[in-house]
Amino acid sequence: MQPSTVTGARLSGDRRTLLLDTQVPSGAHACARKLKAVLTNPMTDVVRVQITFTSPSGDRASGCTEESPATVKVRLPEALGDRNVIVDNYTLFTADGAEPPALRLCGELGCTPPATGCTAASYDQALMAIGAPAHTYRNSEECDGKWLVLDISWRTGPACAGSTEPGCSSRLGDRWFFRARKSGWEPVIRTSSGGCQDVQRKEPAFPTSLCASLAPLSPSLAPSYPPAS
Secondary structure, eight states: OOOEEEEEEEEEETTTTEEEEEEEOOOOOOOEEEEEEEEOOOOOSSEEEEEEEETTTTTTSSSSEEEEEEEEEEEEEEOOOTEEEEEEEEEEEEEOOOTTBBBBBTTTTBSSOOSSHHHHHHHHHHHHHHTTTTTTEEEEEOOOSEEEEEEEEEEEEEEEEEEOOGGSSEEEEEEEEEEETTTTEEEEEEEOOOSSHHHHHHHHTTOOOHHHHHHOOTTSSSSSSSOOO
């Protein structure tokens, strides 16, 4: 088995021993045995590590129904240097911007997320913030660097990617308003209405210049649920 999550990473004084903090099954008996971390590939520009253990937690009768923290270490063939660390293929750590001996846990946008602003990369972060469906289209953007409006849509119907079938020509869509935060674009409200009324009821500081000319979403793009208020 692999841990449900890896919460932290740090280095020993010689920067060759990597200590990884994880969450593993726990209970009245031994629920995580043979916990170990190994390098899965030779060190290149990144260090790839896999953490494994054995556990009876798949059987609820084992009593291993909780989780507790555990730390595992792996010895590197040389100092980590400026390499990033990838654990179990999806958890990424970097020394860049971290306070030694700790490494910094990177987010969904990687270790150097795009700056919040009126850029395509930043708009992608906004889509992630609202959990937009896969293959979402950005139909339009209104942005001044501090506030953002995104009109988005996604195709409906089975297996629509690249299809010209009639059932794939329809779309569902939303209009989202955002404010800039240090961590990225933060959603303010979702609506299909035109103008500023909905957003300024929720956030009076939202600039009229970005919303006054907005038309209501067309029926083919309007969401199938009531607008947020």
